[in-house]
Amino acid sequence: MGKTKVSNAIIRRLPRYRRYLGYLQTKGIKKISSNELSEMIGYTASQIRQDLNTFGEFGQQGYGYEVDRLYKEINKILGLDREYKTVVVGVGNLGQAITNYTYYYKIGFNIIGLFDVNPKIVGNVINDVEVMDSADLEEYVRREKIDIGIICVNRENAQRVADELVAGGVKGIWNFAPIDLDIPEGVALESVHLSDSLHALSFMIKRMNEEAAE
């Protein structure tokens, strides 16, 4: 399976499938056809069948998908059937929110280290984890074999933090700093650019106002 080329687009679609299947589970729904999934998610049924066929045979023609089984399989595909040792760097407002968020949805992303440069924050305890000094980040990441680093520092410090995480040996970085990080091949990078998202919203509002004014 490793050789299968997986497009960037499918990386975006798979978590959505998981999200909808999780929702169906909470509703007690046991099976669903690709047409029904299509109606919920908004992708075509053939797109859905094709996506899922990339990873195996999960459906049965004329029957559809078993929700529980498909949910479990998608968890496996997404790498959610294991645990990730995770650190958060930058424990300001956003860092704390992300820490709490990840803690709350505990599904394998175990935050075992928090780091900050601010001496007023170092030593604080959040969800049973003490905030450490960022100066010790790289060594800690190496020693504890950290899998994922979550970057919640400002733009000026984000690349340096990323370099330290990479030097320490992380496998992936979840970046919230408003910068496109330079990361070597072999390390996964996923960024959440909140300001880009907010500005996309204001842009859409502006376009709608202009259209309404015509």
Next chain:
Amino acid sequence: MGKTKVSNAIIRRLPRYRRYLGYLQTKGIKKISSNELSEMIGYTASQIRQDLNTFGEFGQQGYGYEVDRLYKEINKILGLDREYKTVVVGVGNLGQAITNYTYYYKIGFNIIGLFDVNPKIVGNVINDVEVMDSADLEEYVRREKIDIGIICVNRENAQRVADELVAGGVKGIWNFAPIDLDIPEGVALESVHLSDSLHALSFMIKRMNEEAAE
């Protein structure tokens, strides 16, 4: 200009242009060519020229772009040359972080109302704004002519909150609940699905591990 069809892709690229131009400003850089921009941002120079030409004549052949002027123009294009009356619904960890985030980066998104259903939170004051009871949301949105509603409630309540915001007359919704909201035409919707993003990261890590194991 209202008639120009603007693709979904350009909505994603424009905030990035703004972000890089803002960065260049902090570095004191006064002008930049589309080739230099291309090297920084990773889009082709012709893509950049084409994107910017959609909105006017900002560059000069053989000279490039004036950073300050282009930054200002992009702000205008993105609708960042005005203020937006904004409310946040759901003032838990994430809601508070988003409130603080938006407050901190104050560039027109003025949070004037906070709402929550939890009586323990109602009455609290965050950045000089008192948390109100969600029961009063729709009336408040209508009375105060709120432009944007930020949804930070859980999946189960997000659609109801969205319906109330829409009924109250918001122009746009910034949604952080893990659900794809159903919003009528004429209201802009932008969602940040944190769990999708985190799962995309674990998926990429898994693929890299598999490739490394081959």
